[in-house]
Amino acid sequence: MAQILDGLKISKEIKTEIRYDVEKIVEGKRRPPHLVAILVGQNGASIAYVNNKIKDCREVGFKSSLVKFPSTVSEAELLEKINELNLSKDVDGFIVQLPLPPQIDQEKIIMAIDPRKDVDGFHPENFGKMALEMDTFLPATPFGILTLLERYQIDTKGKHCVIIGRSRIVGKPMSILMGRKDFPGNSTVTLTHSYTPHIEEFTKNADIVITALGDPNFLKGDMIKQGAIVIDVGITRIEDQSDKGYKLVGDVDFESCKEIAGAITPVPGGVGPMTRAMLMKNTLLAYKTSVYND
Numbered sequence: 492m493a494q495i496l497d498g499l500k501i502s503k504e505i506k507t508e509i510r511y512d513v514e515k516i517v518e519g520k521r522r523p524p525h526l527v528a529i530l531v532g533q534n535g536a537s538i539a540y541v542n543n544k545i546k547d548c549r550e551v552g553f554k555s556s557l558v559k560f561p562s563t564v565s566e567a568e569l570l571e572k573i574n575e576l577n578l579s580k581d582v583d584g585f586i587v588q589l590p591l592p593p594q595i596d597q598e599k600i601i602m603a604i605d606p607r608k609d610v611d612g613f614h615p616e617n618f619g620k621m622a623l624e625m626d627t628f629l630p631a632t633p634f635g636i637l638t639l640l641e642r643y644q645i646d647t648k649g650k651h652c653v654i655i656g657r658s659r660i661v662g663k664p665m666s667i668l669m670g671r672k673d674f675p676g677n678s679t680v681t682l683t684h685s686y687t688p689h690i691e692e693f694t695k696n697a698d699i700v701i702t703a704l705g706d707p708n709f710l711k712g713d714m715i716k717q718g719a720i721v722i723d724v725g726i727t728r729i730e731d732q733s734d735k736g737y738k739l740v741g742d743v744d745f746e747s748c749k750e751i752a753g754a755i756t757p758v759p760g761g762v763g764p765m766t767r768a769m770l771m772k773n774t775l776l777a778y779k780t781s782v783y784n785d
């Protein structure tokens with residue numbers, strides 16, 4: 492039976508550490524860090540994620556603001572708001588919740604964010620710094636996975652890590668970070684995607700499997716090797732008869748994989764809460780490195 496990598500528990504520990512830091516800042520008569528979240532449209536999952544980020548800010552003692560736009564917002568309106576936030580001395584970091592509606596060019600929006608306030612770590616300047624192992628904001632989900640591996644002291648050096656999915660916010664940065672020279676890292680990385688034939692031939696040989704494809708229960712127990720570390724990034728809402736009206740299902744078939752894996756993340760309560768905790772960490776870093784806070 493696999494060890495459960497409890498992201499919810501570790502995320503609470505991290506938020507307590509951040510809260511402690513913020514208390515020291517405020518005791519020193521300085522303003523707390525300020526995170527702004529931009530939410531476009533009415534996507535149920537995005538609304539829930541953003542509300543949880545605002546709740547996290549409250550928990551760690553940050554100031555937070557939520558800016559809402561209808562799904563019909565124009566690119567120009569969004570760019571105007573981003574420009575305003577870039578210039579605001581009162582804002583340390585901000586995020587634009589993804590996905591965005593089709594009339595908005597996501598790349599244009601990300602490019603418009605001042606890299607010093609890009610606490611999602613999505614701007615190409617920050618992505619490049621990450622790849623070159625320079626100090627910068629790491630994208631929250633990969634950063635959360637690294638932190639989880641670190642806190643559970645999982646050895647990644649020289650291991651074969653297979654990543655499924657090459658998205659700009661998870662798979663691609665994760666593949667770079669796992670191969671970097673720091674800990675956790677130093678893995679040999681295979682990045683698989685929708686055109687990879689016979690993915691199970693890769694996953695069966697992997698010491699670490701990271702799934703980020705959004706295909707419920709895709710990874711079965713017979714696709715992994717004994718003792719593998721299994722990290723599930725996928726979160727799909729599946730409608731059911733519960734009060735909420737849906738349940739959350741990961742990319743990993745937890746029941747069959749837990750019998751074979753050495754360690755495994757649950758959904759919910761695994762990578763998701765770690766993503767949110769890392770956003771708080773990045774915001775604190777933005778505050779500490781801000782030119783307006785010396």
Ligand SMILES: Nc1nc2c(c(=O)[nH]1)N[C@@H](CN(C=O)c1ccc(C(=O)N[C@@H](CCC(=O)O)C(=O)O)cc1)CN2
Pocket residue numbers: 539540543586587588589590611631632660726739758759760761762763764766767
């Ligand atoms: N601007 C961004 N947009 C998106 C990001 C991101 O990092 N920045 N990542 C994902 C969504 N995401 C963060 O925004 C995210 C997903 C899931 C969770 C989470 O806490 N999941 C919980 C379950 C929550 C629920 O009840 O639905 C869990 O897994 O336990 C946090 C953040 C896409 N967009």
